[in-house]
Amino acid sequence: MSSAVVVGGGPNGLAAAVTLAKAGMQVTVLEAADEISGGARSSEAIIPGLLHDHCSAIHPMAVGSPFYAGLGLEAYGLSWCLPDIDCVHPLDDGSAGVLYRSVDTTADGLGRDGTRWRRLFGWTSARFDALAEDIMRPLLGIPHHPLVLARFGAPPSRLRRLAITRRAGPPGPRSVAGQPLTRSAQMHVAATLFAFAAPRLAPAPGIPSCRPTPLPSAPMS
Secondary structure, eight states: OOEEEEEOOSHHHHHHHHHHHHTTOEEEEEOSSSSSSGGGOEEOOSSTTOOEESSOSOOHHHHHOHHHHTTTGGGGTOOEEOOSEEEEEEOTTSOEEEEESSHHHHHHTTGGGHHHHHHHHHHHHHTHHHHHHHHTSOSSSOOSSHHHHHHHTOOHHHHHHHHOBTTTBSOOTTSGGGOHHHHHHHHHHHHHHHHHOOOEEOOOTTOOOOOOOOOOOOOOO
16 A cells, blocks of 8 residues: 655645545654644634634635535534624724625625625626636646636736725735735635635534624715
8 A cells, every 4th residue: 555644734734635545545644733733723722711713713715615525524523604794894984894795795885886896706706616616626737617717817907906996095016906926816715705704613512612793884985
């Protein structure tokens, strides 16, 4: 039997180990920390009895991943909490931008900028399954949905124009709209949020979880 050693027990390392093991290889995973899972770990880092996320607090890419969906982790106790409001961004004037699970509901709360929001995320989130089939796979290969993928990879200048809102102004040079190499990845994560919300791991029975209270939202004109 062939053997393999995977260095690092984070989500990617564990995914590689599972893939190799399913192919019939004997796999050893090396992890320097006391626990596996890397940045997806939670522990009682603040006060006893309260689980705190080490890094990622939401896991939309895990819910939207065809690989993880095929592992059947629900049989081992995995469950997700899907909030109606993903996050809230307060503004200096006391109002706030609220990211709902729905593209339309989010856009409705953005006033005049709602149309730009729909143009940015409506088309992409509606075609998430097709995009995920090509984006969340090895880079080498013929795309299954080339036309959808081509539109998703629109020129950065177009995204930058759409990202200039009346309230926020133009994006900075280090923003997602200004970085061609990271723009597509960020857009895909944002589309995943609308497809699957901002899923959080449900705590084990008897353990409280952090439940942030959204700030009140004032209508944006």
